[in-house]
Amino acid sequence: MNICIAGAGAIGCTLAARLTKSGQNVKVLARGATLETLQKKGIHLTDIDGEHRVNVIASDSAEELGSQDLIFICSKAPALPTMLKLIAPMLQEKTVVIPVVNGIPWWYFQGIEGRFSGDCIQAIDPEGSVSKLLSYNHLIGCVVFITAFRNSPGVVTSTNPHLIVFGEINHQMSERLEQVRKVMEDAGIEARATDNIRDQIWTKVAANITSNPLSVVTKGTLEQLYSDTRLKPLVRKVLDEVLLVAAAYGARIRFDPHTFMELGAGMGAVKTSMLQDYEANQPLELDAIGYAVLELASKVSIPMIATQQLLDLTHFIASQPQANS
Numbered sequence: 001m002n003i004c005i006a007g008a009g010a011i012g013c014t015l016a017a018r019l020t021k022s023g024q025n026v027k028v029l030a031r032g033a034t035l036e037t038l039q040k041k042g043i044h045l046t047d048i049d050g051e052h053r054v055n056v057i058a059s060d061s062a063e064e065l066g067s068q069d070l071i072f073i074c075s076k077a078p079a080l081p082t083m084l085k086l087i088a089p090m091l092q093e094k095t096v097v098i099p100v101v102n103g104i105p106w107w108y109f110q111g112i113e114g115r116f117s118g119d120c121i122q123a124i125d126p127e128g129s130v131s132k133l134l135s136y137n138h139l140i141g142c143v144v145f146i147t148a149f150r151n152s153p154g155v156v157t158s159t160n161p162h163l164i165v166f167g168e169i170n171h172q173m174s175e176r177l178e179q180v181r182k183v184m185e186d187a188g189i190e191a192r193a194t195d196n197i198r199d200q201i202w203t204k205v206a207a208n209i210t211s212n213p214l215s216v217v218t219k220g221t222l223e224q225l226y227s228d229t230r231l232k233p234l235v236r237k238v239l240d241e242v243l244l245v246a247a248a249y250g251a252r253i254r255f256d257p258h259t260f261m262e263l264g265a266g267m268g269a270v271k272t273s274m275l276q277d278y279e280a281n282q283p284l285e286l287d288a289i290g291y292a293v294l295e296l297a298s299k300v301s302i303p304m305i306a307t308q309q310l311l312d313l314t315h316f317i318a319s320q321p322q323a324n325s
Ligand SMILES: NC(=O)C1=CN([C@@H]2O[C@H](COP(=O)(O)OP(=O)(O)OC[C@H]3O[C@@H](n4cnc5c(N)ncnc54)[C@H](OP(=O)(O)O)[C@@H]3O)[C@@H](O)[C@H]2O)C=CC1
Pocket: 006, 007, 008, 009, 010, 011, 012, 029, 030, 031, 032, 033, 034, 074, 075, 076, 077, 079, 082, 083, 086, 100, 101, 102, 103, 144, 145, 146, 147, 148, 149, 150, 273, 285
């Protein structure tokens, strides 16, 4: 299968290395120093199965990479509009596009019936500007439960077992969904196909909104955030708020709040991706994992007072010019 990984950071390099090793025809859309390293040295991934060194074809030109069967967009949420424009030359009628991106997706209200069907979420898709960039029939939804860290361009460490969940945005099972699942499974990454990707989205968003912003405020690890007696009450408050909103949208989250907190603490001394971004002076995914949730909450008239304060505090800290010095 012709597969493009668009965005070669922590998650992109993890997927590109594993898929290449499994025999897929993988190409990588990258830029700058990352592109240069990938072209000269390939990818060096260290994960739970050991070390993987793979050579990949990489370019910053989608035209050069050519038509693809499957495209994984592995950028941060703020780069999504740019990435959707960049991948356009690689699309054919049947190309499947899978954003491997945290947060509420811009297509959340597309493909399903309901009170808000067809609505755009202003925090991530102002006036539908992102929706216009890609036809929905290309999309498969995805939630990634992988932790990975980019040590330097092309050099990535991933410490936890890999898991990735895929689902059609209209909640139907399909042949292409099963094909994608199998491609991932063949690459040694546990992959599941679901008939309700939104349940998974809310589960992951609950993890992100309870940990990522607070990690920027405190510089704490996942273990600390979910177990430190001074931080736990706030984390739990945010968790309770997000679970109410998720329930209002009909999401079924498999874990009760107590188990959720214990699972978080069990993730160990992991630095969240938002804290990594903050330290690298990169834009934070606050809209996709935070302000989009507040918008959804206000649509169903549920207050998220603690969450709002936490997001605003994080936003303030991140907006300070000397924040990282
Ligand atoms: N890392 C983790 O542990 C986890 C991450 N996630 C989520 O997965 C998604 C990807 O995260 P992650 O891999 O960590 O992010 P990274 O920041 O490590 O990687 C993003 C990549 O996108 C590339 N990119 C951005 N814009 C462009 C562009 N215009 N052209 C080409 N490349 C571009 C960046 O380029 P450059 O090389 O120049 O920086 C970078 O390589 C995020 O939504 C994140 O929240 C989810 C679970 C865990």
